[in-house]
Amino acid sequence: MVDRGDDLQDKLAALRRSFAAQVPDKIAEIERCCEALHQADQDLSALSQLHRLSHSLAGSGGTFGFPQLGAQARQIEQELLRLLQRDQPPSENELAQIGAMVRDLRGLANDLPDIVPPAAAAKKPTRTAAPPQRTTGRRLYLLEEDQHLAHDMALQVGHFGYEVSTFASAVELERKSREAPPAAAVMDIALHPDKAAEIEIIRRIRQPPTAGFPIVFLCSCDDLETRLQAVRAGGTAYFTKPVDIGALVDRLDALTSNEEPEPYRILVVDDDTNVAAHHSLVLRDADMKVESVTQPMQAMSVLAEFKPELILMDLYMPQCTGLELAKVIRQQEAYLSIPIVFLSAETDVEKQFAALRLGGDDFLTKPIQDDHLISSVLARAQRFRLLSSMMIRDSLTGLLKHTKIKEELQMEILRARRQWSALSFAMIDIDRFKTINDTHGHLCGDRVIKSLSRLLQQRLRRTDIIGRYGGEEFAVIFPGTDHDTAAHALDTIRADFAEIHHLHAGKEFSASFSAGIADFPRHPDSNSLIQAADAALYDAKNGGRNRVITAGS
Amino acid sequence: MNTPVLRRILYVEDEPDIRAIAQLALESVGGFTVAACDSGQEALEKAPGFAPDLILLDVMMPGMDGPSTLDALRRMEHTAATPVIFMTAKVQPHEVAQYQELGALDVIAKPFDPMQLPADIQGIWERRNG
Numbered sequence: 100m101v102d103r104g105d106d107l108q109d110k111l112a113a114l115r116r117s118f119a120a121q122v123p124d125k126i127a128e129i130e131r132c133c134e135a136l137h138q139a140d141q142d143l144s145a146l147s148q149l150h151r152l153s154h155s156l157a158g159s160g161g162t163f164g165f166p167q168l169g170a171q172a173r174q175i176e177q178e179l180l181r182l183l184q185r186d187q188p189p190s191e192n193e194l195a196q197i198g199a200m201v202r203d204l205r206g207l208a209n210d211l212p213d214i215v216p217p218a219a220a221a222k223k224p225t226r227t228a229a230p231p232q233r234t235t236g237r238r239l240y241l242l243e244e245d246q247h248l249a250h251d252m253a254l255q256v257g258h259f260g261y262e263v264s265t266f267a268s269a270v271e272l273e274r275k276s277r278e279a280p281p282a283a284a285v286m287d288i289a290l291h292p293d294k295a296a297e298i299e300i301i302r303r304i305r306q307p308p309t310a311g312f313p314i315v316f317l318c319s320c321d322d323l324e325t326r327l328q329a330v331r332a333g334g335t336a337y338f339t340k341p342v343d344i345g346a347l348v349d350r351l352d353a354l355t356s357n358e359e360p361e362p363y364r365i366l367v368v369d370d371d372t373n374v375a376a377h378h379s380l381v382l383r384d385a386d387m388k389v390e391s392v393t394q395p396m397q398a399m400s401v402l403a404e405f406k407p408e409l410i411l412m413d414l415y416m417p418q419c420t421g422l423e424l425a426k427v428i429r430q431q432e433a434y435l436s437i438p439i440v441f442l443s444a445e446t447d448v449e450k451q452f453a454a455l456r457l458g459g460d461d462f463l464t465k466p467i468q469d470d471h472l473i474s475s476v477l478a479r480a481q482r483f484r485l486l487s488s489m490m491i492r493d494s495l496t497g498l499l500k501h502t503k504i505k506e507e508l509q510m511e512i513l514r515a516r517r518q519w520s521a522l523s524f525a526m527i528d529i530d531r532f533k534t535i536n537d538t539h540g541h542l543c544g545d546r547v548i549k550s551l552s553r554l555l556q557q558r559l560r561r562t563d564i565i566g567r568y569g570g571e572e573f574a575v576i577f578p579g580t581d582h583d584t585a586a587h588a589l590d591t592i593r594a595d596f597a598e599i600h601h602l603h604a605g606k607e608f609s610a611s612f613s614a615g616i617a618d619f620p621r622h623p624d625s626n627s628l629i630q631a632a633d634a635a636l637y638d639a640k641n642g643g644r645n646r647v648i649t650a651g652s
Numbered sequence: 653m654n655t656p657v658l659r660r661i662l663y664v665e666d667e668p669d670i671r672a673i674a675q676l677a678l679e680s681v682g683g684f685t686v687a688a689c690d691s692g693q694e695a696l697e698k699a700p701g702f703a704p705d706l707i708l709l710d711v712m713m714p715g716m717d718g719p720s721t722l723d724a725l726r727r728m729e730h731t732a733a734t735p736v737i738f739m740t741a742k743v744q745p746h747e748v749a750q751y752q753e754l755g756a757l758d759v760i761a762k763p764f765d766p767m768q769l770p771a772d773i774q775g776i777w778e779r780r781n782g
Contacts, residue, residue, distance in 0.1 A: 107676075107680045107681070110676055110680070111673070111676065111677075111766065114669065114672055114673045114676065115673075117669065118669045118673075121669070151712075154712065154741060155667060157741055157762075157763075158670075158740075158741040158762035158763055159667065159669060159670050159762070159763055160763055161762075161763025161764075161765070162670060162673060162762070162763040162764055162765070162766060163669065163673070163763075166763070169763050173741075176741075277767070277771075278771065279771055279774070279775075280768075280771055280775075
């Protein structure tokens with residue numbers, strides 16, 4: 100079915116040559132259009148013609164092996180799009196700019212690289228939006244000569260939701276990754292000069308057209324020389340043998356997570372409507388979610404609802420200054436750490452320092468370049484999100500901590516009341532966990548906990564809120580769900596969890612959990628919900644374990 | 653869980669170079685059976701007879717653009733529910749969301765790598781259609 104022969108390569112090369120042969124004509128047309136722009140007075144049709152031509156070249160250059168040409172055409176296209184959306188004729192300056200870009204394009208076209216199959220086409224990653232489930236099975240390729248070890252690793256890593264394929268040779272892995280690229284690869288390879296051929300293969304895998312998946316190296320040596328080799332070969336991570344599977348899986352999770360981060364939430368406070376609008380636009384363009392407030396007195400209520408991850412604040416406003424507002428915000432424990440960035444025309448350094456002393460994190464002077472604004476804001480919002488996450492999440496499982504999940508439960512109940520919807524709360528407890536720890540050790544117990552937490556994350560919905568309630572206890576909030584539906588979902592997970600074979604010292608064992616579920620509004624507040632779920636959990640344990648019981652049933 | 657097999661792709665792209673290279677890649681590398689159309693109009697004519705498993709649609713085309721073509725295809729019995737993937741240079745997150753609202757499985761960015769295209773399509777098919 101797959102024709103990888105020379106025949107295909109020849110055909111591809113022929114198509115590329117055919118494209119390259121037409122490039123001069125395409126450029127000439129673009130140049131003619133550019134000329135027409137200069138002459139036609141208020142004619143927007145020349146603009147849109149030029150846009151169409153450059154858009155076409157931008158979308159095809161990379162495909163045929165001329166990424167630079169395509170990228171230059173893209174620049175022209177973006178500029179023309181901007182002008183078209185503005186609906187005003189371009190200024191002399193703007194026309195000159197376009198002319199310069201087209202000249203650059205001509206320069207690149209005159210200097211097209213030779214076509215060598217397979218051409219290094221510009222690889223644009225496929226855009227995928229986050230799936231409705233939390234994670235889906237991820238393909239992992241494992242290069243391991245030792246069959247026994249390969250089988251063992253594949254099994255263990257497989258428990259954590261990866262579909263593992265093992266390979267005994269780098270050549271095989273390379274071939275397969277061209278057909279079906281994995282989310283990541285783990286390679287056990289001794290990185291020394293003898294293995295130059297293999298390292299070369301790895302380097303090739305890291306280049307287009309298979310580039311894009313991270314490679315984790317496993318090696319018995321830990322010296323700098325070998326680690327350098329790994330870096331040079333394009334490895335993303337490095338583990339020494341024997342490998343801690345938990346740590347490896349953690350890393351793989353981080354490397355293969357394909358969820359797009361939720362947009363950062365920014366609050367803009369500025370009494371000048373135009374300025375607020377402009378900054379909001381710039382930040383929204385950079386994929387951030389922005390709320391703006393032109394009356395500083397409204398800031399506090401927006402804060403509670405919107406929960407921004409950074410506040411961009413003007414310094415001088417009529418009703419209260421930025422400094423005063425910052426102080427008020429910082430008075431509240433909940434907002435002690437939220438980044439506040441002042442944006443002002445104030446150039447007096449003393450006043451700037453005062454602003455920072457009184458609770459600001461940074462001071463940017465107006466007017467500010469869009470890029471500068473975006474990078475300052477993004478960097479701080481990112482760090483804030485990471486730190487907040489570390490504060491509210493359990494480090495072993497990444498799930499919410501005990502206090503946080505109780506807070507979330509309160510909020511979800513309020514929301515359920517407002518929306519007249521149902522809500523279910525589940526308490527989950529791993530059966531005979533103490534025995535697992537005593538028999539197999541605490542490290543193993545941790546793995547079992549991690550295993551369950553990953554299973555829950557994989558199988559529950561994005562809207563379900565999962566927390567680690569205690570040592571071997573978990574809690575799940577199911578918004579908008581009645582207890583039968585929640586019980587059904589949890590029961591399937593229960594059955595699957597009981598099937599997982601955990602490994603310790605070459606032996607396999609399994610674990611199970613019991614769960615109790617209570618729902619709102621039958622149980623009208625968080626205390627009664629928690630109590631009822633707990634009582635149901637107790638019934639589940641007493642009733643034989645490895646089961647899900649709903650309260651009041 | 654059994655994913656239906658992806659075999660037949662109806663591919664709509666007005667630019668001949670791109671159409672040729674993508675068809676070559678999809679057939680030779682991906683092993684798919686491909687019916688290539690140079691316009692939305694041609695797609696409407698070929699679709700019933702070809703019975704595609706998947707429709708691959710360029711967005712910016714003269715005459716009927718991608719979304720209009722999808723609209724028309726959806727009103728035809730044979731293609732009312734056929735999964736669709738768009739191909740376009742416009743892939744801002746909010747634009748991807750718009751395409752998904754139109755009913756697309758996903759969006760593939762241009763310029764694409766012809767050697768990678770079949771795997772990307774297979775990947776989307778398996779992730780979204782299983």
